[in-house]
Amino acid sequence: MNHKNHANCDHVSHFIDGDHKRSSVLKATNLWFKYEGQKSLLQGVNLEIRQNLVTMILGRSGSGKTTLLKLLGNLITPQKGKVEWLAADANRSAYSMPIAYIPQSLGLVRNMSVLDNTLTGALGYTPTAFTLIKQFRRETLSDAEEILKTLGIGDKKHRKVCTLSGGERQRVAIARALMLNPNLILADEFVSQLDPVTTMEILDMVRQLAQSGISFLVTTHDVELVQKYADRVVIMKEGHILCDHATSGMVVDEMLGCIK
Amino acid sequence: MKQQGHLEKIIFTLIFGISSFFIWQLKLFDPQVFFPGLKRLAQFCSYLFPPNFDILPSVLWAMWETIQIALAGTILGFLMSLPLAFLGAKTFFGPTVTIIARGFIGAIRTIPSILYGVVFVVAFGLGPQAGAWGVAFYTLGYLAKIYYEAFEAVDQEVMEAVRSTGCSKLQLLRFAVMPETANTIISQVLFMFEYNIRSSTIMGFVGAGGIGYYMLGYVQMLQYQNLLTTLIVTFFVVMMIDFLSFRLRSMIVVAIPKP
Numbered sequence: 001m002n003h004k005n006h007a008n009c010d011h012v013s014h015f016i017d018g019d020h021k022r023s024s025v026l027k028a029t030n031l032w033f034k035y036e037g038q039k040s041l042l043q044g045v046n047l048e049i050r051q052n053l054v055t056m057i058l059g060r061s062g063s064g065k066t067t068l069l070k071l072l073g074n075l076i077t078p079q080k081g082k083v084e085w086l087a088a089d090a091n092r093s094a095y096s097m098p099i100a101y102i103p104q105s106l107g108l109v110r111n112m113s114v115l116d117n118t119l120t121g122a123l124g125y126t127p128t129a130f131t132l133i134k135q136f137r138r139e140t141l142s143d144a145e146e147i148l149k150t151l152g153i154g155d156k157k158h159r160k161v162c163t164l165s166g167g168e169r170q171r172v173a174i175a176r177a178l179m180l181n182p183n184l185i186l187a188d189e190f191v192s193q194l195d196p197v198t199t200m201e202i203l204d205m206v207r208q209l210a211q212s213g214i215s216f217l218v219t220t221h222d223v224e225l226v227q228k229y230a231d232r233v234v235i236m237k238e239g240h241i242l243c244d245h246a247t248s249g250m251v252v253d254e255m256l257g258c259i260k
Numbered sequence: 261m262k263q264q265g266h267l268e269k270i271i272f273t274l275i276f277g278i279s280s281f282f283i284w285q286l287k288l289f290d291p292q293v294f295f296p297g298l299k300r301l302a303q304f305c306s307y308l309f310p311p312n313f314d315i316l317p318s319v320l321w322a323m324w325e326t327i328q329i330a331l332a333g334t335i336l337g338f339l340m341s342l343p344l345a346f347l348g349a350k351t352f353f354g355p356t357v358t359i360i361a362r363g364f365i366g367a368i369r370t371i372p373s374i375l376y377g378v379v380f381v382v383a384f385g386l387g388p389q390a391g392a393w394g395v396a397f398y399t400l401g402y403l404a405k406i407y408y409e410a411f412e413a414v415d416q417e418v419m420e421a422v423r424s425t426g427c428s429k430l431q432l433l434r435f436a437v438m439p440e441t442a443n444t445i446i447s448q449v450l451f452m453f454e455y456n457i458r459s460s461t462i463m464g465f466v467g468a469g470g471i472g473y474y475m476l477g478y479v480q481m482l483q484y485q486n487l488l489t490t491l492i493v494t495f496f497v498v499m500m501i502d503f504l505s506f507r508l509r510s511m512i513v514v515a516i517p518k519p
Contacts, residue, residue: 070420073424074424075420075423075424097425097426099424100424100425101420101421101424102421103417103420103421104417105415105417106417106421107415107417107418107419107420107421107422108418108421109418109422109435109436109439109440110440111439111440111442111443112435112439116435120422120425120427120435120436121425122425123422123425123426123427123428123431123435124425124426124427125426128428128430128431131431131434131435132430132431132434173421176421176425179425180425180426
């Protein structure tokens with residue numbers, strides 16, 4: 001990191017931040033991670049995700065964004081540090097999971113229908129024996145159909161995912177995440193392969209969902225998307241968090257200065 | 261470039277030299293063996309004609325039994341291969357379980373199908389039961405290996421996405437791994453059925469039922485015209501099943517475009 005970048009990030013971190021009043025849903029403390037035989041991808045990362053906000057992690061390729069998301073989603077285990085779930089357990093039902101994860105290529109099963117892909121979101125709270133013969137609770141089925149309808153793909157529920165457009169697949173991935181009734185959705189660069197119009201539609205949907213009470217943590221390398229759609233930005237570089245701040249008042253050049 | 265061309269020449273010369281040595285050592289073209297052999301072969305072929313179609317009903321019945329052995333053996337082997345492939349895939353289990361499962365699969369694969377026929381004739385006596393079990397075990401060894409390799413090759417992002425829902429290992433198999441590998445599962449089991457029709461024919465040679473038992477009997481009793489009838493029936497049935505299997509594979513296995 002050069003001196004100039006340090007100066008820019010210091011400037012950014014001094015903006016007034018009103019989001020601290022919101023309660024946190026997730027807190028990561030001193031996270032260290034590296035794959036065997038490789039250098040550390042994350043070096044002492046501290047992060048707090050706040051309720052009902054769209055937080056975007058901004059950084060160049062290899063900055064550690066995806067690794068951080070996988071650690072928060074409990075898909076990999078840190079060598080050092082901890083991830084704490086801070087949402088009130090009293091609000092959680094037996095039919096929900098606190099965090100949903102959407103990988104970069106969405107991780108949809110291409111050979112299965114839209115509805116079946118959506119129902120995979122309910123696997124964690126449906127007994128294995130029933131799901132093996134594709135039997136779900138009636139409420140689970142109607143929830144899945146309702147979510148698909150809300151996301152505008154209710155009429156395509158029986159179509160195989162491989163026959164859908166990029167934007168429609170994005171909606172299926174969101175539908176699967178929503179089936180977990182999560183407080184937080186982690187999405188890894190999930191609009192990076194879409195055209196600008198579809199990106200806008202999907203991120204508008206994300207903002208609406210955030211207003212309805214679901215927090216989002218989205219990784220991206222697109223500064224303009226951050227400025228337009230994020231409430232907070234976390235800027236990462238070489239396994240460190242350089243800045244974690246509200247986006248209001250920040251300009252593109254300041255963010256670019258940090259990630260360069 | 262020049263050095264590589266030189267190396268290729270040496271390799272080709274070596275392969276050609278070794279093959280020629282083996283052909284000479286096995287006396288494949290020894291005039292004292294080869295030409296009298298050709299003469300006897302022509303004589304043998306002349307004994308085959310005309311085919312005797314009087315035995316057609318019993319040959320067709322034996323062929324039907326061969327198809328039953330192949331189909332029942334393939335289905336049994338397929339059903340046994342899935343749980344074994346599940347245990348052998350590193351996607352689901354740690355090294356202790358996978359090493360044991362793979363060792364077992366490897367041991368099953370070591371034994372040729374004809375030897376399974378002998379083993380099950382000893383166990384269950386002469387007849388199609390022995391043949392079907394023999395085919396089943398050979399199928400198990402072949403499919404389990406292909407399947408655990410296919411299971412491990414499933415896109416990691418699909419696995420992560422489904423695993424992140426908090427599902428169990430069996431749910432992961434049912435909702436991510438099996439749909440993603442459906443094409444391999446179906447095409448390989450159909451291919452195995454085609455192969456097993458041919459291997460079920462051989463099973464009869466060791467008394468494990470089917471048309472092979474008749475073939476061996478006709479050879480031993482020098483009834484070559486009857487033998488030709490069994491060969492003609494086998495040829496038509498194998499061709500028909502190859503064709504049907506190919507059509508079925510084309511119908512079921514849909515090409516999935518990449519995202």
